[in-house]
Amino acid sequence: xxxxxxxxxxxxxxxxxxxxxxxxxxxxxxxxxxxxxxxxxxxxxxxxxxxxxxxxxxxxxxxxxxxxxxxxxxxxxxxxxxxxxxxxxxxxxxxxxxxxxxxxxxxxxxxxxxxxxxxxxxxxx
Numbered sequence: 001x002x003x004x005x006x007x008x009x010x011x012x013x014x015x016x017x018x019x020x021x022x023x024x025x026x027x028x029x030x031x032x033x034x035x036x037x038x039x040x041x042x043x044x045x046x047x048x049x050x051x052x053x054x055x056x057x058x059x060x061x062x063x064x065x066x067x068x069x070x071x072x073x074x075x076x077x078x079x080x081x082x083x084x085x086x087x088x089x090x091x092x093x094x095x096x097x098x099x100x101x102x103x104x105x106x107x108x109x110x111x112x113x114x115x116x117x118x119x120x121x122x123x124x125x
Contacts, residue, residue, distance in 0.1 A: 007106065007107060016045070022050060025121075047083075052076065056083065068097045080100070083103070094114055098116045104106050
């Protein structure tokens with residue numbers, strides 16, 4: 001079944017789009033994460049922690065590393081959604097750490113930006 005996006009007009013819409021996408025990927029009972037990320041909004045479901053950055057600045061290296069370090073203590077996978085993309089060093093580190101990165105376009109459809117994101121989607125095909 002195809003993913004049905006929601007148009008992004010607000011930060012809340014970005015979080016909703018990410019939550020719907022996680023559900024489409026097969027994760028259930030998506031909720032706000034217990035631990036608040038240094039920036040953006042955290043979402044969690046069994047086995048995954050997601051960070052959504054609804055700001056207009058690219059996600060930083062620190063953002064990606066903090067998410068990865070958090071999931072190391074949770075024994076879970078992680079995924080990052082950003083409206084404005086990623087700093088070059090953040091993308092490089094995400095590739096090294098295996099963190100799937102997605103950019104949320106304004107239609108609400110997450111676009112994979114690295115191979116871990118492509119691999120995450122391939123599992124659902």
